[in-house]
Amino acid sequence: MVAKDTPFEGLAIGGQRVAGSDGRTAPTYNPATGEVIAQVAQANAADVDQAVKTAHARFTEGRWKQIRTRERGQILQRIANLIRERVEFLAQIESRDGGKPISAARGEIGAVANTFEYYAGAVNKVHGQTIPVNANGTALTFREPLGVCALIVPWNFPLVIAGWKIAPALAMGNTVVVKPASATPLSALALADLVLEAGLPEGVLNVITGSGSVAGSALVTHPLVRKISFTGSTEIGVGVMKQAAEGIKRVSLELGGKSANIVFGDANLDVCIESSIFAVYDNAGQDCCSRSRILVERPVYDEFVERFTARTKTLKVGDPTDESTEMGPLITPQHLESVANYIRIGDSEGAVRLCGGEKPTAESLSNGNYLTPAVYVDVSSGMRIMQEEVFGPVVGIMPFDTEAEAVKFANDSPYGLSGSLWTRDIGRALRVARSVETGMMSVNSSSSVHIEAPFGGMKQSGIGREQGMAALDHYSEYKSVFIAAD
Numbered sequence: 001m002v003a004k005d006t007p008f009e010g011l012a013i014g015g016q017r018v019a020g021s022d023g024r025t026a027p028t029y030n031p032a033t034g035e036v037i038a039q040v041a042q043a044n045a046a047d048v049d050q051a052v053k054t055a056h057a058r059f060t061e062g063r064w065k066q067i068r069t070r071e072r073g074q075i076l077q078r079i080a081n082l083i084r085e086r087v088e089f090l091a092q093i094e095s096r097d098g099g100k101p102i103s104a105a106r107g108e109i110g111a112v113a114n115t116f117e118y119y120a121g122a123v124n125k126v127h128g129q130t131i132p133v134n135a136n137g138t139a140l141t142f143r144e145p146l147g148v149c150a151l152i153v154p155w156n157f158p159l160v161i162a163g164w165k166i167a168p169a170l171a172m173g174n175t176v177v178v179k180p181a182s183a184t185p186l187s188a189l190a191l192a193d194l195v196l197e198a199g200l201p202e203g204v205l206n207v208i209t210g211s212g213s214v215a216g217s218a219l220v221t222h223p224l225v226r227k228i229s230f231t232g233s234t235e236i237g238v239g240v241m242k243q244a245a246e247g248i249k250r251v252s253l254e255l256g257g258k259s260a261n262i263v264f265g266d267a268n269l270d271v272c273i274e275s276s277i278f279a280v281y282d283n284a285g286q287d288c289c290s291r292s293r294i295l296v297e298r299p300v301y302d303e304f305v306e307r308f309t310a311r312t313k314t315l316k317v318g319d320p321t322d323e324s325t326e327m328g329p330l331i332t333p334q335h336l337e338s339v340a341n342y343i344r345i346g347d348s349e350g351a352v353r354l355c356g357g358e359k360p361t362a363e364s365l366s367n368g369n370y371l372t373p374a375v376y377v378d379v380s381s382g383m384r385i386m387q388e389e390v391f392g393p394v395v396g397i398m399p400f401d402t403e404a405e406a407v408k409f410a411n412d413s414p415y416g417l418s419g420s421l422w423t424r425d426i427g428r429a430l431r432v433a434r435s436v437e438t439g440m441m442s443v444n445s446s447s448s449v450h451i452e453a454p455f456g457g458m459k460q461s462g463i464g465r466e467q468g469m470a471a472l473d474h475y476s477e478y479k480s481v482f483i484a485a486d
């Protein structure tokens with residue numbers, strides 16, 4: 001057992017911090033400085049077994065699912081309230097662990113509170129039906145929780161995405177084991193403490209830190225896990241889905257993206273350009289919804305490219321603790337190298353780089369994983385930088401001539417997560433929004449995330465939806481009960 005006032009030590013199992021059974025730890029780093037922030041326990045299969053068995057025991061004892069709905073909602077609301085009270089504490093963790101500009105990190109923590117608040121209100125609004133069956137009696141449906149849910153989280157929006165999974169899972173009466181990404185494990189551990197303070201029974205939420213290949217894999221394959229909710233790369237998602245098949249586990253996947261941003265000639269370019277900058281460089285481009293393929297109608301193409309590139313060059317890249325920073329570092333040196341490699345690929349494919357794609361020259365940034373934002377033109381739809389998820393501050397801009405061509409380019413992708421289109425023509429907006437194969441489309445906006453609306457992808461961007469009432473479907477099952485009248 002380790003002391004509870006050391007917030008990042010140990011695994012969070014059964015309401016306690018417990019050291020990993022073989023004592024292994026690994027450092028987590030500040031991407032802006034390269035400094036070690038904390039040593040984090042590395043769970044092995046035995047630790048995962050302990051976490052799942054604890055969650056399973058809490059589920060079968062009914063200590064959570066049988067709590068009356070109003071009380072369950074009140075506990076979720078208290079979690080939301082405590083997150084709001086601790087915005088600064090949690091934002092500092094997220095900023096230091098993930099390299100996020102502090103102003104953005106505060107916004108993210110506010111969104112996590114909103115998520116818990118939304119599902120606090122949803123608890124007693126999910127119900128079954130009475131069904132007029134062809135028999136002398138009545139069929140009823142109940143929405144039953146599933147059991148232990150394994151919630152696997154990536155590093156780009158650690159607490160936001162954890163919240164998208166934890167809150168609806170708990171709202172439906174499940175118990176959970178959360179596995180944060182190795183690069184950003186700290187905020188999930190902080191949340192594990194906070195939920196106890198809010199009155200969540202011990203062991204309903206457990207957090208295991210450790211590698212995907214050991215801890216993540218043990219979680220996915222554990223026989224007592226009934227549901228896996230995975231957010232991460234398409235490559236790992238394929239493996240998770242295969243492993244889930246063995247136990248007929250319910251699985252939902254939120255995977256990669258390569259979203260299009262379609263700009264028609266009648267768009268309000270002032271609003272569109274500023275928003276399109278945010279749409280691709282937010283979180284240093286490490287955003288599954290990043291609109292990294294910009295398609296511009298030819299009459300406004302030159303103007304768009306000139307103004308977009310000029311604004312890109314003014315983006316303030318630097319220290320995440322500086323309130324005015326607009327873009328921080330990439331998550332790890334390995335990921336920086338992966339994005340830098342895409343710059344080499346783009347250059348060698350013959351695309352023309354108008355700016356960026358370099359290490360900033362400031363001495364103060366030399367230890368961080370920084371890269372200046374890059375704009376490519378003279379790209380074609382088949383180029384690797386237009387097809388593959390770079391997951392960094394890299395964008396390609398290409399012209400189109402007709403609405404049909406814009407839709408064709410937008411759909412020329414294995415992914416289908418998000419996207420934007422800019423026009424003042426409502427008919428065209430509706431036609432294009434319906435024609436692009438994507439789970440989410442924003443008209444005259446770059447926003448994909450509204451906690452009240454379903455979020456998720458088509459094609460290789462995933463299966464299932466998070467957020468909104470739709471998420472509750474993934475954490476519950478219908479049970480039909482027939483009652484004979486005689």
Ligand code: NAP
Nearest residue numbers: 154155180181182211212216217232233236254255256288
């Ligand atoms: P990743 O490498 O696929 O990892 C995601 C999570 O899975 C991490 O917690 C990772 O642990 C774990 N993991 C790795 N191997 C595993 C295995 N064999 N079994 C079980 N779990 C395993 O993805 P990432 O690099 O963290 O995140 C970036 C990706 O996430 C991008 O492709 C992005 O598009 C996608 N993403 C999608 C959405 C969406 O909603 N569609 C949202 C955000 C991000 P370790 O960290 O320990 O390896």
